[in-house]
Amino acid sequence: MPYIGPSFLLSQLGAFAADGFAARLTALDLAPQHAGLLRMIVATGDHPLTQNALGQRFGVPASRLVPLLDHLESGGLVERRTNPADRRSNLLFATPAGVAMLGRIESLTHALEAELLASLTASDRAALEGLLRTLAGSLGLVPGVHPAYRALEDAP
Amino acid sequence: MPYIGPSFLLSQLGAFAADGFAARLTALDLAPQHAGLLRMIVATGDHPLTQNALGQRFGVPASRLVPLLDHLESGGLVERRTNPADRRSNLLFATPAGVAMLGRIESLTHALEAELLASLTASDRAALEGLLRTLAGSLGLVPGVHPAYRALEDAP
DNA sequence: TATTGTTATACTCTATAACTATA
DNA sequence: TATAGTTATAGAGTATAACAATA
Numbered sequence: 001m002p003y004i005g006p007s008f009l010l011s012q013l014g015a016f017a018a019d020g021f022a023a024r025l026t027a028l029d030l031a032p033q034h035a036g037l038l039r040m041i042v043a044t045g046d047h048p049l050t051q052n053a054l055g056q057r058f059g060v061p062a063s064r065l066v067p068l069l070d071h072l073e074s075g076g077l078v079e080r081r082t083n084p085a086d087r088r089s090n091l092l093f094a095t096p097a098g099v100a101m102l103g104r105i106e107s108l109t110h111a112l113e114a115e116l117l118a119s120l121t122a123s124d125r126a127a128l129e130g131l132l133r134t135l136a137g138s139l140g141l142v143p144g145v146h147p148a149y150r151a152l153e154d155a156p
Numbered sequence: 157m158p159y160i161g162p163s164f165l166l167s168q169l170g171a172f173a174a175d176g177f178a179a180r181l182t183a184l185d186l187a188p189q190h191a192g193l194l195r196m197i198v199a200t201g202d203h204p205l206t207q208n209a210l211g212q213r214f215g216v217p218a219s220r221l222v223p224l225l226d227h228l229e230s231g232g233l234v235e236r237r238t239n240p241a242d243r244r245s246n247l248l249f250a251t252p253a254g255v256a257m258l259g260r261i262e263s264l265t266h267a268l269e270a271e272l273l274a275s276l277t278a279s280d281r282a283a284l285e286g287l288l289r290t291l292a293g294s295l296g297l298v299p300g301v302h303p304a305y306r307a308l309e310d311a312p
Numbered sequence: 313t314a315t316t317g318t319t320a321t322a323c324t325c326t327a328t329a330a331c332t333a334t335a
Numbered sequence: 336t337a338t339a340g341t342t343a344t345a346g347a348g349t350a351t352a353a354c355a356a357t358a
Contacts, residue, residue: 003262004299006281007173007269009288014170015303016295017163052316061350066318080317088316088357106159113163119294124287125162131276131284132165138275139172143160147171208339217327222341236340244334244339 017116018148024108028101029075032146033068035105039144041078041094042102048091050083057142059150077101173272174304180264184257185231188302189224191261195300197234197250198258204247206239213298215306233257 022032030038040054049057055065069092072078077098080090094102117125141147178188186194196210205213211221225248228234233254236246250258273281297303 003265005265005269006285006288007177007265007272008300008302009285009292010166010272011170011174011177012297012302013288013291013295014167015174016297018167018171019303021163021167050316062317063319063351064349083316086316086358090317109159109161109163113161116163116166116291116295119290120287124290127283128287129162129165131280131287132162132169134275134280135169135272135284136165139169139272141168141172144164146164146168147175206339218340219328219342220326239339242335242339246340 017112020112020116021109024112025105028104028108030071030101030105033149034072036144036146036149037065037068038072038077038094038098038102038105041072041092042099043144045094048093050089050091051080052089054092058145072098075101173268176268176272177265180268181261184260184264186227186257186261189305190228192300192302192305193221193224194228194233194250194254194258194261197228197248198255199300201250204249206245206247207236208245210248214301228254231257 018032021035025032025035036058037054040057041049051062051065051069055062060068069078069080073080075097076095079093079095081093083089083091117128120128136143174188177191181188181191192214193210196213197205207218207221207225211218216224225234225236229236231253232251235249235251237249239245239247273284276284292299
């Protein structure tokens with residue numbers, strides 16, 4: 001029997017969780033990428049981001065952001081408004097429907113987590129979450145920013 | 157600040173671990189998919205699999221298996237031998253070089269895990285691994301079979 | 313001239329479907 | 336006729352590069 005260590009388990013469980021999340025999101029006509037962007041746009045509601053700033057935060061190229069925001073905007077969840085201070089750029093705002101959608105995404109997430117963690121006791125769940133948070137923090141992972149957004153980086 | 161739960165952390169950390177694994181594997185001229193197949197071929201050495209059986213175990217279509225095995229075979233890690241009992245099918249064998257390569261992959265994995273878990277105490281690492289194993293087992297994840305191999309399934 | 317967002321092009325990856333050989 | 340493996344074709348997804356508007 002070959003060695004299966006914690007890094008493979010993390011990757012395997014992480015992919016399983018991501019697949020489950022994506023599958024549930026289709027009922028809301030969204031992909032995981034949309035959910036991450038929407039969450040960030042809602043979170044920065046008082047200091048709205050430009051598309052450029054949003055793209056840099058997630059590490060996605062500008063050209064990839066455009067169709068993702070198009071989808072969110074066509075669904076009435078997000079608005080692009082020309083930045084009065086620099087009319088080249090757009091500021092991103094969540095609509096009330098967008099905020100409501102984020103709430104639905106979060107309750108869907110809670111339901112998913114209940115299923116994933118059903119085999120653990122409450123104290124084990126808390127222990128797991130604490131360990132994962134410690135790891136994510138020590139590895140420099142940015143809260144809410146999934147590595148799948150990131151493009152490949154070149155060594156100089 | 158939006159809610160970031162254990163499922164997102166799992167997915168985020170899992171993707172991070174997978175990216176690190178893939179990056180290190182390039183030095184061995186392999187992709188993660190090759191490593192998973194090689195591991196399975198070595199593990200079934202006494203009862204060799206046909207390509208069909210291997211593909212079904214991982215959930216990959218036969219046409220996708222071909223170039224993956226081509227790469228392993230051209231690297232001298234795996235051999236296809238016509239099945240004497242049914243000359244339509246191939247039996248898959250790992251060469252000594254393939255077994256040695258799996259050893260290198262495993263030591264690379266240990267090094268990766270040491271980095272990933274550097275912020276945890278030894279007992280925390282053991283606790284995390286135990287929790288992850290419990291989860292993987294309860295969710296029906298097959299040891300060594302990563303969900304990324306799986307194709308989409310249709311609802312009937 | 314430089315930068316923001318958009319559009320166009322090209323490339324990678326994968327699955328579906330045709331094809332060859334054995335049964 | 337049916338099945339194992341291979342090859343060919345086509346589709347989705349993404350990045351790189353050209354483009355238009357504003358600074």
